[in-house]
Amino acid sequence: MDTKSKKYSHSIITKVIVFIIMLACFSGAMQAIGHLVSVTDGDVEIIFEDNYYLSKSYVMESEGLISDITRLMERYKSEEHILKGETINKDELRNEEQQLFFDYQLESKNYNPNLREVENYEQFKIEYADKITQMKDQMIKRNVREFHFLLNNIEGVKDPLYYASDGVNVYTNSTMKEKQQFKAYPSYMVFEGYKREVYPKEIEANKYLNWLTMEWDEWGSENLAFYVAFSKESLDSKISEWKENKVIATKDFYWLLGFSAGFILSFIYLALVSGRKSFKDKELRLQAIDKLYIDLSILSCLGLIILWMLMLDMIVLPNNLSWVIPVTLPISAIFFILVLSMVRHFKNRTLFRHTCIYQIIKRLVQFIGDVYNSGNVGVKTVLIVIGYPLLIALTFFMFPVTIGVAAWFALKKVKAFKAIKDGVEEIKNGEIHHSIEVAGKGEFASLAANINSLADGLKNAVDNELKSERLKTELITNVSHDIRTPLTSIITYVDLLKNEKDLSKIAEYIEVLDQKSTRLKYLTDDLFEAAKASSGNIPANLEKIDIVSLITQGLGEVSEKIEELDLEFRFNHPNDRVHVTADGKLLWRSIENVLSNIFKYALKGSRVYIQIEEAGNEVLLTFKNISAYELNISADELMERFKRGDESRASQGSGLGLSIAESLIDIQKGKFLIQIDGDLFKSMIYLPKNNKE
Template sequence: MDIRLKKYSHSMITKLIVFIFMLACFSGVIHAIGNLVSVNDGEVGIVFEDNFFHSKSFVGESEILISDLTRLLEKYKSEEHILKGGTINKDELRNEEQNLFFDYQLESKSYNPNLREVENYEKFKVEYADKISDLKDQMIKGDLREYHFLLENIEAVDGPLYYASDGVNVYTNSTMNDKQQFKGYPSYMVFEGYKSDIYPKEIEASKYLNRITMELDEWGSENHAIYVAFPRKFLDSKISEWKENKVSATKGFYLLLGFSAGFILSFFYLALVNGRKFFKDKELRLHTVDKLYIDLNILLCIGLITLWLIILEFLELPSNLHWVIPITIPFSAACFLLILSMVRHLKNRTFFKHTLIYQLIKGLIRFVRNVYDSGNVGVKTVLIVIGYPLLIALTFFMFPITIGIAAWFALKKVKSFKAIKDGVERIKNGELHHSIDIGGKGEFASLAANINSITDGLKNAVDNELKSERLKTELITNVSHDIRTPLTSIITYVDLLKKEKDLSKIAEYTEVLDQKSKRLKFLTDDLFEAAKASSGNIPVHLEKIDIVSLIAQGLGEVSEKIEELGLEFRFNHPNDKVFVTADGKLLWRSIENVLSNIFKYALKGSRVYIHIEELEREILLTFKNISAYELNISADELMERFKRGDESRSSQGSGLGLSIAQSLINIQKGKFMIQIDGDLFKSIIYIPKHHKK
């Protein structure tokens, strides 16, 4: 019975039946995918949604509307505002003028590359005066087109009722202008300034809601207000439509799972029994189709798939979905026959050997080896047989020309050698910016390129050394300044203490000495910690850490400081737990330094944003705050040690916090950087995501 089963399992009839079943399942998979795309735009997530107010469909009803209203209030305001040039800033105008200057460089005959750019720019202003004056008008026309496009969008809204105002301009499709009137509807969204009121409350649990709230977080005025209400009739219609789509999508999803399982199992079975009469058969039997080279096989598969996709695109799916299966079956049958042929070659260990490229390279190597193995006589014979007739044919009746070409070629090589020799001499004498240019190809050109690479390396090394020396000088200057200040105070008050008799004065001087000594200890501790962190001489214990819980717990610990400064923290993070691979103590020390920097330099009473975003391999942690001081230095300078946001150095920080945070993040295999945009200060941390082993 067991032997019969083995024979039956590997019989041609069985394989043919399974092959047909596999084609049917594959066609079912494609058809199910087409159904899912046609229903709810391929959004499979609707299958797992249990509430209309949690769905993407509900948020989509108001996402575009609120986005358009926000753009109207924030940027365009009114047609009069646009015509006055209120939507155009100097940077945009400057960029457009710069683009026009680039066109002048490429197209104008007046442009002279030998002149300075300033002189060319003056000529450009004269020649392109009319076009420059038209730039602002063109930008205003573009904004007007966008403004009217947004107006058409919101006027076409049918169902939701809305009211939007910035205190001057109003956009609405109803007679209501009070939020209480909007709150009388079964569902509404009310946004006033930086506050929001959404009903029903189930909407706040929707993972899609942040598409709306994140855009509203960037509002620049508390006078802005947007009210959106959803009438009962509209909601009932959308809920009914959502339920129908959910039923259809669920059915399609389960069909997709079933067909996928059938396809995978049948393909796995065919791959297993392919080319063998029974499971332990050591001899693999190839077929006629297996004579086709593998690389040609692959190209043929790609061609069939491309043609199949073109035909499906031509049918304008999903309107003609019933044509998918009849078209898919013949193409998939041909492709899977070719794929199973490649599987047989894999099992036979001839996948790479049975390629046309391999055979051509093998034949060439065999020819060269035969010539080489024949010895010097054979090589000379081949050169004479092939080269002598060619030489005679080329030089017959023009021997002097051949000699001239040889002399020219030799002279060119001598010049190349001399150029390399002179270039090396100049570089040796200190001209590190000199580049050897001999042009062409060959060994001399390769040698010159290698020497230029060495020169570039030397130049970079010198530049880095100069930068390092500058940083060392600034470090010494800043350290001396910060340490000398409390030290000078200590010396002064010690001298006063020696002469003072009044006990109250002595107590006052002692208090000052205590403060200054603590300040001096704080500076030396930070300096020591910065040295350890930059050297990497700190033990690191990487472990799985919930970054959301770590920050939430940390913010709780500094809540008193936050309330004291009047700061408002906005913590945005995924609903699920987010795990990173890091050292808990070092990671919190880095975050603590960033928070400390915020407490020292953030504008009192402002908002602080903390965002956590999951990337493919990393977790992105961003801190944003408004600086109380004018940030008139670059991000690179601010990252240097003993640098502070206030150049007067009047604050109590050491200037080492961000540098220490950067070093600690680096030794945890992460990245730390800062960005400055006006008075907006961003601290950005990339930490490796924890992956299950």
């Protein structure tokens, strides 16, 4: 019986049957995925959601509406407000003016580098007054277009019913104005100032609800009111549709699991038995398809994947899902035949040797080896018998040619020298963007490349100086904005306190004052620390630090904050102790700033990875987290002062944390870098390793 099972397990018929089963399972899995995505519109989480009010679908019904209305009321208000220029962002206007000023510096003959920057700027405003006005008009036109675009969006909404007012402007699609009228509906959301009320109450547990409330909460004030209500007919229809989609999606998900399991098991079986007649068979038998080189097979597989995706895009998606299997079956059959061929070569240990590249290199090495192994006597004999008579004959007839070649070579060198001379003259006269072009690899080409490098260095120095000036301007603007915001709130609430008699409101005002004064203190402290750190005046007591123990102890100190934000920290480090040369206090302050940045911007409920690894003479400390905001900003911009990942000035951070961390790490002779990959945010700290016992 055992002999028969071995016979059948490796028979060609069994392999063909399993191969067909594998193709069927793979095609079925692809169709299940396509149907699942089509039914749920990409929201596959519907499978695991308990009811409609806890679903992503419920939130998405009003997410776009709330976002558009918030932008309308927060920034644009009305067309008259826009036409008065009230919506022009001062920072944006300043940046636009700065760009025009850069053009003025490069193009205008009236720019005088001997004058002070302020004097040149005044002359620029006079000379470019029309362009500045045109720039403002363009900004206003853009805002008007955006205003009407948002207005058209919300005017097209028939359900849900909504009413929004900031005390002056009103946006609504119903005749109802009172919140009690909206609360008569079976589901509603009421936002008034900083307060919100939703019904049914279970909506509070919806993990996507913060998509609606986050932007509103940041901007909330007493005069704002926003009511949303869903009619019973609409709710019944959407709940019924959601339940139907959930049933279909769940069924598709189970089909996907079944097909995937069948595909994996079939492929593993074929990978094990392919090329052998039994499990104990030591000889591996290759097939005709295995003569195809591996690199050609890989290119063919990539081509098949591209062909499959193109055919799905043109023929199948999104309304012809019945074509998924007919399209997938023949392409996947060829694909897996090539894959199994590569598996056989891997088992035969010829995966690399059976490539075009390897064969070309191998034959070239063999040819050189044959010439080398022929011996010096043979090589010299060939050179003397064949080369010497040819050299004598060619020399006699090539004398005029030799003179011509020498003249051409001398002329080429003279032209190269003249090009270098003229280029140096251009650079000396201020044309720092001029590049000297000298072809070849000789001394003149090397000299031209060195001069171009000097010009590039000069250009970079000028660009860095301009960037430094721009950063100074932005720093002043951002400092003023960030400090003025809580200061304005403090002044406002102090004025309110002077005339307020209601003790409950007085207590509320005092609480706001406490928050804003604390915010102002944090901003001032961070600004002072940033200035001190960037100046390098902080003394550093460099000593041997066990960085694993430092981070372990530090994470224990912030454990309550970690639990509060529902973050899961994963700390990976070598088993042995890892020592660095650093100042313990400054190093923990830098790490604390990185952790603070994670606490402010990490996606709630996500994982945070901390990893320590040795990199030569350095130790690399890496922090990785998923951002709750879209990171539509570069890493270089994020390291600038007062920059934040959400490009918003409304968050509680000062925008100085990462900059302070970078300065403190520099003081300790280390490096601080950040990387952004989609929503993945990575902070990397390099510190000198300490190997002293």
